[in-house]
Amino acid sequence: MAEMIMDGILETLYMTIVSTILAYVFGLPLGVLLVVSGKNGIKPMPTINVIISFIVNVFRSIPFLILLVAIIPFTRFIVGTMLGSTAAIVPLTVAAAPFVARLVETSLSEVDSGVVEAAESMGAGTWQIIRKVLLPEAKPSLINNATVATITILGYSAMAGFTGGGGLGDIATRYGLYKFDTGTMWLVVVIIVVIVQIMQEIGIRIAKVTDNRMR
Amino acid sequence: MTVLKLEGLTKTFEGKKGNVNALSDINIEIEEGEIFGIIGMSGAGKSTLVRCINLLEKPTSGSVVFDGKELTTLKKKELAAERTKISMIFQQFNLLMQRTALKNVCFPLELQGVPKKEAEKKARELLALVGLSDRESSYPVQLSGGQKQRVAIARALATDPKVLLCDEATSALDPKTTRSILELLKDINKKLGLTIIIITHEMSVVQKICGRVAVIDGGHIAEVGITSEIFSRPKSEAARRLVYPDGQMEDKFEGGDLLRLVFDGPSAQEPIVANMVLEFGEAVNIIFANMQDIDGIPTGQMVIRLPKNEDRARDMIRYLQNKKIKIEEVRE
Numbered sequence: 396m397a398e399m400i401m402d403g404i405l406e407t408l409y410m411t412i413v414s415t416i417l418a419y420v421f422g423l424p425l426g427v428l429l430v431v432s433g434k435n436g437i438k439p440m441p442t443i444n445v446i447i448s449f450i451v452n453v454f455r456s457i458p459f460l461i462l463l464v465a466i467i468p469f470t471r472f473i474v475g476t477m478l479g480s481t482a483a484i485v486p487l488t489v490a491a492a493p494f495v496a497r498l499v500e501t502s503l504s505e506v507d508s509g510v511v512e513a514a515e516s517m518g519a520g521t522w523q524i525i526r527k528v529l530l531p532e533a534k535p536s537l538i539n540n541a542t543v544a545t546i547t548i549l550g551y552s553a554m555a556g557f558t559g560g561g562g563l564g565d566i567a568t569r570y571g572l573y574k575f576d577t578g579t580m581w582l583v584v585v586i587i588v589v590i591v592q593i594m595q596e597i598g599i600r601i602a603k604v605t606d607n608r609m610r
Numbered sequence: 611m612t613v614l615k616l617e618g619l620t621k622t623f624e625g626k627k628g629n630v631n632a633l634s635d636i637n638i639e640i641e642e643g644e645i646f647g648i649i650g651m652s653g654a655g656k657s658t659l660v661r662c663i664n665l666l667e668k669p670t671s672g673s674v675v676f677d678g679k680e681l682t683t684l685k686k687k688e689l690a691a692e693r694t695k696i697s698m699i700f701q702q703f704n705l706l707m708q709r710t711a712l713k714n715v716c717f718p719l720e721l722q723g724v725p726k727k728e729a730e731k732k733a734r735e736l737l738a739l740v741g742l743s744d745r746e747s748s749y750p751v752q753l754s755g756g757q758k759q760r761v762a763i764a765r766a767l768a769t770d771p772k773v774l775l776c777d778e779a780t781s782a783l784d785p786k787t788t789r790s791i792l793e794l795l796k797d798i799n800k801k802l803g804l805t806i807i808i809i810t811h812e813m814s815v816v817q818k819i820c821g822r823v824a825v826i827d828g829g830h831i832a833e834v835g836i837t838s839e840i841f842s843r844p845k846s847e848a849a850r851r852l853v854y855p856d857g858q859m860e861d862k863f864e865g866g867d868l869l870r871l872v873f874d875g876p877s878a879q880e881p882i883v884a885n886m887v888l889e890f891g892e893a894v895n896i897i898f899a900n901m902q903d904i905d906g907i908p909t910g911q912m913v914i915r916l917p918k919n920e921d922r923a924r925d926m927i928r929y930l931q932n933k934k935i936k937i938e939e940v941r942e
Contacts, residue, residue: 432768513704515716516664516697517769518690527720607708607749 396579399566406480407562410552415545418491425451425492426499427525432508434443437511438521451493459490459551463558483552483560491548498544502536518600535606542598546591553587563587612675613772613805614640614663620674621658621829632658633829636672640816640838642772645799647820647837649813649852655829656809658775663690663807664696678774694722697766703758703777705750705765709736712746715764722769729768736764740794756787765796767805773805774798780815785902785909792819813852814910817841818874825849842870843940854898866916866923868897872936873908882933883914886926893919894926913940 423572427445432440457465463486467477470485506529514528553564563583571580603609622629623923633655640646650656661667663674664779665681674681681692697718705714715733716726724732724923737746740760750758759779766774776795780788782822799806808820816837824834827848833840844850871883887893894914901910916923 403832507702507704509700509702509704510706513700514721516666516693517721518693519721520686520690522636523721527704527717530811532706534698534708606711608751610749610752 400563400583400586403561403563403566403583404590407549407552407587407590408562410480410487410555410560410562411545411549412482414491414548415541417484418495418544418548419491419541421488422495423499425496426503427494427529429500430503430529431521432524435508437515437524447496451496454489454493455497457490457589458487459554462486462490462555463555467558478559480561483555483558483562487548487551487555490551491544494547495544498540499537502533502540505536506532510548512517535602535608538602538605539598542595542602545594545598549587549591549594611642612639613642613677614754615673615675616663617673617675618673619659620660620670621655621662621667621940631829633662633669636662636826636831638824638831640773640805640807640835643803644762644806644822645800645808646794646937647808647810647823648826649810649816649817649823650826650848651811651851654826654848656811656826657777658829659826660698660775660807660809663773663775664693664698694718695770695771696773697769697771698775698777699759699766699779701763701781703750703762703782705754705758707750708790710747710749711742711753711761711764713769714750714761718765718768732768736767737761739767739798739885740764747874754787755783756791759783759787759791759796763791763798767798767802767804771804773807776806776808776810778810779808781810781812788815789818795819813841814902817872817911825852838938842940866918866920868940869914869916869927869930870938870940871912871914871930872938873901873910873912874936880933882930882935883912886929889929890922890926892919892922 400485425447429444429451430436431438432444432447434441434442434444454462466486466489470477470482473485474482476482510532511524511528514524519527552562553567554562556562556565556568559565562584567580567583570576570583616636617639619633620631621633622631627766636659648656648659658667665674669682671892672682674693677695678693681689684692709717712730712733715736716729719729719732734743734746737743740763741774742757742760742764745753745757750761753761763840774795780791783791792815795808798804808815810816820837823837823840825832825840825846825848827846832846832848833844840849841853844853883894883896894916896912896914898913899910901908903910916926927937
């Protein structure tokens with residue numbers, strides 16, 4: 396029992412962390428592109444902006460459970476199976492990347508346009524503004540939003556348990572829903588709550604420590 | 611030598627409700643090494659004009675010739691290179707909030723790929739020049755408004771620019787800090803021979819440091835000339851409004867000549883006008899006054915009407931000169 400829960404915790408953390416990292420690998424550039432190509436961006440590209448924005452909206456509109464099932468062929472193609480934690484990473488990443496793109500967009504939009512203008516007046520190019528102004532200046536906000544993303548993905552990962560993804564969500568569903576063992580179910584729920592609390596706390600602290608506006 | 615020449619510059623913003631002519635037919639020549647003021651009320655087009663100089667806004671037509679080069683036809687890369695020679699400081703300072711003062715000054719050098727050590731050495735020299743050597747590791751949030759503007763000035767100087775554009779650079783600062791920032795700019799102008807263009811809505815700023823000034827109104831240049839001349843004999847309606855806000859010069863009083871007194875420094879510790887009236891036993895009319903108390907010293911200007919009696923008037927002028935007050939006659 397204890398071993399099963401321990402495995403569940405590890406599987407959940409594995410799915411959450413790897414999916415979050417992959418979601419940022421795809422979502423961060425998308426978010427940057429959304430801001431840069433926007434109407435008031437540093438390099439307005441209306442067509443590209445509209446297309447990316449549309450795709451992001453479509454993927455964000457599909458309920459996760461439906462997406463999970465709908466992309467099973469794609470998951471099989473990538474991982475070779477649709478079962479297990481590793482397979483769950485595929486739909487988690489696909490679902491989270493557009494969400495991350497919007498979070499990144501929000502964070503970068505908060506950067507003072509005057510500072511960007513100052514950099515432009517110094518002859519900074521688009522790439523330099525992204526790397527040296529937008530991302531570093533938005534860092535605390537990006538970190539706060541990364542915490543939000545991680546916790547959201549953790550919540551999704553519990554649903555991935557539904558299609559055999561493993562993890563704490565899987566245990567809670569099996570014991571609570573199918574075996575009516577509410578004790579185990581609530582124990583697992585409490586563990587998830589604790590994990591979320593710890594993640595949130597870590598996120599807030601990192602954001603605070605790295606924010607030089609809080610000195 | 612002319613360092614910057616604007617010729618037939620216009621800027622039209624296309625809006626949903628029709629086009630707005632923000633600037634029309636702007637012609638200005640700015641000489642190397644001068645401190646040139648561009649003054650106007652809010653919405654007169656000052657900010658658009660300054661942004662057209664370094665092409666942060668692309669002019670609709672006309673030309674911007676900087677250092678002999680036409681900027682409006684340059685490619686993006688060439689323009690970026692020219693921009694490093696036209697630095698800019700802003701009303702809101704626009705420092706990078708996540709970088710220390712030193713790293714902020716290094717920023718434009720970093721953009722040019724200057725090695726870190728070399729950049730930091732230069733940044734330290736510049737922070738010393740603006741009097742902030744002891745704050746190099748402070749973050750902007752730990753600095754006062756005046757200190758932030760000093761960092762911004764140091765940052766603007768990092769690329770050895772030929773021209774420094776100051777967009778309402780003192781408008782967010784209190785009078786005392788404004789004075790110290792203007793002193794610093796004057797100092798830099800002398801030491802480095804840097805051409806400075808001051809954009810402001812405050813006549814007092816222009817009066818303190820600009821040799822020449824252009825008055826901009828409704829997107830047009832209403833008047834260009836030597837500051838003291840525009841100050842004492844504003845020809846255009848726009849200039850008159852700036853020199854005498856609220857139409858305080860409208861009233862006509864019986865009497866002699868008008869005299870402007872400029873209080874600018876420690877000379878005005880005593881109530882000079884009141885003492886003068888007591889001493890001569892004759893009243894003067896105060897037509898206009900725009901005074902501020904800075905560090906307990908009255909600063910600003912006052913226009914008085916002298917008595918009709920010319921001898922008495924001459925004596926009063928001498929009295930004021932002895933008190934080391936800057937005075938000039940005002941033509942009506």
